[in-house]
Amino acid sequence: xxxxxxxxxxxxxxxxxxxxxxxxxxxxxxxxxxxxxxxxxxxxxxxxxxxxxxxxxxxxxxxxxxxxxxxxxxxxxxxxxxxxxxxxxxxxxxxxxxxxxxxxxxxxxxxxxxxxxxxxxxxxxxxxxxxxxxxxxxxxxxxxxxxxxxxxxxxxxxxxxxxxxxxxxxxxxxxxxxxxxxxxxxxxxxxxxxxxxxxxxxxxxxxxxxxxxxxxxxxxxxxxxxxxxxxxxxxxxxxxxxxxxxxxxxxxxxxxxxx
Amino acid sequence: xxxxxxxxxxxxxxxxxxxxxxxxxxxxxxxxxxxxxxxxxxxxxxxxxxxxxxxxxxxxxxxxxxxxxxxxxxxxxxxxxxxxxxxxxxxxxxxxxxxxxxxxxxxxxxxxxxxxxxxxxxxxxxxxxxxxxxxxxxxxxxxxxxxxxxxxxxxxxxxxxxxxxxxxxxxxxxxxxxxxxxxxxxxxxxxxxxxxxxxxxxxxxxxxxxxxxxxxxxxxxxxxxxxxxxxxxxxxxxxxxxxxxxxxxxxxxxxxxxxxxxxxxxxxxxxxxxxxxxxxxxxxxxxxxxxxxxxxxxxxxxxxxxxxxxxxxxxxx
Ligand SMILES: Cc1cc2nc3c(=O)[nH]c(=O)nc-3n(C[C@H](O)[C@H](O)[C@H](O)COP(=O)(O)OP(=O)(O)OC[C@H]3O[C@@H](n4cnc5c(N)ncnc54)[C@H](O)[C@@H]3O)c2cc1C
Numbered sequence: 125x126x127x128x129x130x131x132x133x134x135x136x137x138x139x140x141x142x143x144x145x146x147x148x149x150x151x152x153x154x155x156x157x158x159x160x161x162x163x164x165x166x167x168x169x170x171x172x173x174x175x176x177x178x179x180x181x182x183x184x185x186x187x188x189x190x191x192x193x194x195x196x197x198x199x200x201x202x203x204x205x206x207x208x209x210x211x212x213x214x215x216x217x218x219x220x221x222x223x224x225x226x227x228x229x230x231x232x233x234x235x236x237x238x239x240x241x242x243x244x245x246x247x248x249x250x251x252x253x254x255x256x257x258x259x260x261x262x263x264x265x266x267x268x269x270x271x272x273x274x275x276x277x278x279x280x281x282x283x284x285x286x287x288x289x290x291x292x293x294x295x296x297x298x299x300x301x302x303x304x305x306x307x308x309x310x311x312x313x314x315x316x317x318x319x320x321x322x323x324x325x326x327x328x329x330x331x332x333x334x335x336x337x338x339x340x341x342x343x344x345x346x347x348x349x350x351x352x353x354x355x356x357x358x359x360x361x362x363x364x365x366x367x368x369x370x371x372x373x374x375x376x377x378x379x380x381x382x383x
Numbered sequence: 384x385x386x387x388x389x390x391x392x393x394x395x396x397x398x399x400x401x402x403x404x405x406x407x408x409x410x411x412x413x414x415x416x417x418x419x420x421x422x423x424x425x426x427x428x429x430x431x432x433x434x435x436x437x438x439x440x441x442x443x444x445x446x447x448x449x450x451x452x453x454x455x456x457x458x459x460x461x462x463x464x465x466x467x468x469x470x471x472x473x474x475x476x477x478x479x480x481x482x483x484x485x486x487x488x489x490x491x492x493x494x495x496x497x498x499x500x501x502x503x504x505x506x507x508x509x510x511x512x513x514x515x516x517x518x519x520x521x522x523x524x525x526x527x528x529x530x531x532x533x534x535x536x537x538x539x540x541x542x543x544x545x546x547x548x549x550x551x552x553x554x555x556x557x558x559x560x561x562x563x564x565x566x567x568x569x570x571x572x573x574x575x576x577x578x579x580x581x582x583x584x585x586x587x588x589x590x591x592x593x594x595x596x597x598x599x600x601x602x603x604x605x606x607x608x609x610x611x612x613x614x615x616x617x618x619x620x621x622x623x624x625x626x627x628x629x630x631x632x633x634x635x636x637x638x639x640x641x642x643x644x645x646x647x648x649x650x651x652x653x654x655x656x657x658x659x660x661x662x663x664x665x666x667x668x669x670x671x672x673x674x675x676x677x678x679x680x681x682x683x684x685x686x687x688x689x690x691x692x693x694x695x696x697x698x699x700x
Contacts, residue, residue, distance in 0.1 A: 137651075219495060220494060242478075242632060245631065246513075249481065250478055250481045250482070251481050251484065251485030251488075251495065255489050258457070262561070264454060264482070264561075267478060282564075283478075283626065284479070285479075286570065287569045287571075287624065287626065288568050288570075290567075291562050291563065293562045304632075345488070345526060346521055346522065346524060348519055349521065349522055350520040351520065352517070354515055361678070361679050361680070362677065362679075362681075363681055364681075364682045365687070365688055369688040370681075370688045371695050372681060373663060377640075382640050
């Protein structure tokens with residue numbers, strides 16, 4: 125089975141994240157780049173599917189050259205090879221353009237299953253799996269906390285507001301996972317060493333047959349017109365419970381007219 | 384005035400509050416047309432949509448639409464974007480709502496903005512990103528603006544509309560029917576306000592200790608007419624169903640009041656509640672990061688502080 129797992133490098137959420145004043149895109153230099161957490165769950169699920177059904181796991185990322193760190197992390201976990209879509213022309217692409225660019229690569233490299241995390245911590249759109257399914261004309265099996273493949277049938281549990289839906293489709297399919305699906309493995313020392321020798325193919329926009337006029341900041345379908353750092357929250361009142369902690373909270377709530 | 388399409392969010396035939404918020408917002412942008420997708424449409428629903436200003440109601444209530452994941456709703460909206468040429472499409476920013484918005488954007492080659500907390504009359508959207516750290520104004524440059532809006536962003540205000548009904552038939556493509564819902568599993572938890580819509584949310588975390596002890600959280604919530612939420616630690620432990628998880632991979636809530644009980648305030652939790660107007664924390668560890676956000680906090684054992692708080696609220700009623 126040809127399993128492709130999409131991963132993204134994002135600014136570390138533990139540091140202060142910023143937009144660039146010049147072109148109002150995410151400042152990827154200001155904070156350390158790390159693998160988007162939920163992508164690790166996607167990689168883990170890809171590896172488990174491979175372990176159960178055979179085949180190969182390919183890591184796919186679109187991002188600047190420093191995103192190779194994120195690729196190495198996924199390879200160290202056990203993925204077989206990687207494709208890195210990297211081109212200055214892609215800078216500033218929005219969700220619509222990113223889905224176009226990744227779909228072009230996926231059409232080129234082929235897949236039985238594409239697996240993604242449900243959302244990234246930077247843009248937090250939560251739309252990429254849906255957009256890829258639309259572009260690739262493949263079933264959308266998103267927000268999964270369970271994935272099963274049986275021959276050419278794929279079944280997931282899709283988390284919903286009331287519980288979950290059991291959803292079924294035929295391969296090839298696009299899957300997105302939530303963090304409830306598994307516990308990602310830590311790369312072993314051996315895995316880290318092996319990752320250094322695994323093949324990473326870099327593709328430019330031209331290599332992937334992406335129309336350069338359709339990607340990048342200038343032709344993005346959305347634009348940030350303005351932004352400002354939010355004023356910090358005023359420091360609150362913290363009291364130690366002296367046996368009347370509950371009463372004190374009630375008084376605070378009353379002062380704010382909640383009770 | 385240009386039409387503004389509002390996708391109706393409904394459960395069991397009932398229109399959700401977020402839709403009333405979206406209709407209210409749509410009135411400031413143009414002429415609201417509600418779009419009903421899936422079964423359950425009835426007179427009550429129509430009356431509600433009229434009450435909040437829908438001038439038109441497009442109805443596509445075939446079961447087919449709900450029996451497949453997301454794509455049919457995007458197909459329906461794309462068809463209406465083609466025929467009605469609306470000035471914008473507004474969708475509730477639930478996980479599914481955002482997915483519908485995403486597919487619709489691809490179909491109509493339009494820009495999509497998700498998690499907006501406001502929209503100006505020129506269709507510029509306001510967002511709060513990076514866990515509330517940065518406020519952004521964004522706009523769509525290409526196609527029909529598709530904007531997914533967070534619940535609780537606008538106060539719903541009634542204003543009668545004509546609600547002229549127009550039946551719509553969509554002949555779903557095969558690809559829209561590729562992912563079939565074969566079973567729906569409901570895990571309800573009492574008759575409390577919906578988490579993302581509630582004015583007050585009381586959430587419990589690992590500190591609660593067990594599924595049984597979640598009654599402490601529920602009782603406090605009930606004394607305030609609040610919704611119950613949970614941290615990932617609590618949902619993963621099976622103490623509360625996953626759909627009540629607040630945070631990065633759970634629900635994003637912006638209530639007037641958020642009470643975090645036995646929750647440390649990990650960055651992934653904060654991502655889902657940081658925009659609450661007032662935050663209260665009860666935690667035994669004075670170093671817990673949740674206190675950095677709290678307007679009011681008590682350092683103490685939740686098993687004594689919380690029941691006392693519930694009692695005191697009841698007394699004051
Ligand atoms: C990809 C990913 C996605 C995630 N998504 C989410 C998400 O959506 N939502 C989410 O919540 N988390 C999420 N997490 C998990 C997050 O990192 C934290 O692990 C989680 O929020 C911790 O939950 P907690 O605060 O209940 O538990 P803990 O961090 O263990 O905190 C428990 C707190 O309870 C206090 N406590 C214990 N006993 C008592 C007592 N008797 N009285 C008072 N206080 C007490 C402790 O002092 C402590 O502060 C995600 C993690 C990952 C990797």
